[in-house]
Amino acid sequence: MRLLISVVGPDEVGAALAGGADILDLKNPAEGSLGAPSPSILRLVRQAAPPPQLLSVAIGDMPDLPGTAALAAAGAVSCGADYIKIGLWGPRSEAAAVALVRAATEAVAACPGAAVIAAGYADAERAGTLEPRLLPGIALRGGAAGCLIDTAVKDGRPLFEFLAPDTLAAIVAEAHAAGLLVALAGALRAHDLPVLQELDADIAGVRSAACQDGRRGGPLQAWRVRELRALLDAPAPARTSVNPAQTIG
Numbered sequence: 001m002r003l004l005i006s007v008v009g010p011d012e013v014g015a016a017l018a019g020g021a022d023i024l025d026l027k028n029p030a031e032g033s034l035g036a037p038s039p040s041i042l043r044l045v046r047q048a049a050p051p052p053q054l055l056s057v058a059i060g061d062m063p064d065l066p067g068t069a070a071l072a073a074a075g076a077v078s079c080g081a082d083y084i085k086i087g088l089w090g091p092r093s094e095a096a097a098v099a100l101v102r103a104a105t106e107a108v109a110a111c112p113g114a115a116v117i118a119a120g121y122a123d124a125e126r127a128g129t130l131e132p133r134l135l136p137g138i139a140l141r142g143g144a145a146g147c148l149i150d151t152a153v154k155d156g157r158p159l160f161e162f163l164a165p166d167t168l169a170a171i172v173a174e175a176h177a178a179g180l181l182v183a184l185a186g187a188l189r190a191h192d193l194p195v196l197q198e199l200d201a202d203i204a205g206v207r208s209a210a211c212q213d214g215r216r217g218g219p220l221q222a223w224r225v226r227e228l229r230a231l232l233d234a235p236a237p238a239r240t241s242v243n244p245a246q247t248i249g
Helices: 010-019 039-048 066-078 094-107 132-142 165-177 190-199 222-233
Strands: 002-007 023-026 054-062 083-088 115-121 146-150 181-184 203-206
Touching: 002 010, 002 222, 010 023, 010 039, 010 222, 023 039, 039 054, 054 066, 066 083, 066 094, 083 094, 094 115, 094 132, 115 132, 132 146, 132 165, 146 165, 146 203, 165 181, 165 190, 190 222, 203 222
Parallel strands: 002 023, 002 203, 023 054, 054 083, 083 115, 115 146, 146 181, 181 203
Antiparallel strands: none
């Protein structure tokens, strides 16, 4: 499993990489769960972490505006993004979500190495968004390379409070059967990483657990990233059925 660490600017790149992050993820928390950064910040982060370092960029909790999504995706790639994460905030139907993702994927189709990640929300009921169980199908039909399940409201309530491990395992399995990458995020803590490994997720996305005092808005700390990296590098336990009572503590 790869470790994705979210940064808010170039000043945090050193800590993320020193701690062993596989993927840098740039977002603007002030604009939401998947808030988009400015082009200037994106360029500075890309300069601080040039290729082949993988860079993921959020382009927003996107309203149901395919043209806006396409232009945002193209802009992110032109500034150096490898993965473009689009939050399915606005669509109210599968067809609309597919159209939104398709607009982004078509906008970056001519850019080698660029890939769109369709992002849904575990707390869909309170956010008023589409059910995350629909995400693999939407990503596949929209031409995305993968999907991300995150939380929409950043109030410290974690991914597993909204989706049980068995439900997540089914989503991961469906996505993998379709050839999609799967990333899981949402107030994840160190003790959640073994669960993600059992779920067979491809990427663990972390921000709060890598920051001072475990606060999403705190500064990133290399030693915290290093501890998360060590957990992922440890030998994985024999995979049985996922039992959160045994694996979350």
